[in-house]
């Protein structure tokens with residue numbers, strides 16, 4: 001949905017704060033083994049985000065009502081301040097990821113996996129913002145991400161649903177390197 005300037009950039013303040021809080025509260029008194037568990041879980045959460053990003057973009061944002069209509073607004077006006085309100089994404093990650101994991105698993109693992117997922121989400125909103133608003137250095141990671149995402153917006157064939165990585169587009173056969 002359309003957001004105010006403050007609403008649009010809130011992710012870049014709220015997520016680093018939540019990440020710092022989540023890491024600090026879990027790790028400050030943790031045993032070395034719990035720290036290792038946290039790091040492993042964070043890596044798994046980050047990796048899981050890349051797949052979730054692909055699936056959410058391809059199947060929810062492009063097919064499920066009402067998200068499809070909201071996402072079409074972004075496709076029509078790529079530089080408008082359109083996105084998911086921070087309180088919505090935080091509530092979804094808290095309610096659908098952190099609380100169920102906390103119920104089933106040790107605190108260090110639940111916290112680490114949630115932190116990894118949040119880091120992935122922050123990575124995604126950052127790269128997506130850069131793809132539409134920033135100049136990027138030719139050959140850099142952001143330049144390639146921007147080119148890939150431009151094809152997602154402008155190609156006649158549905159393609160390049162991954163924003164942070166082309167991995168899942170390559171796995172599921174939706175990767176395109178040109179506008180054919």
Ligand SMILES: [Zn+2]
Nearest residue numbers: 057061071152
């Ligand atoms: Zn899209």
Ligand SMILES: [Zn+2]
Nearest residue numbers: 074078132149
């Ligand atoms: Zn876009």
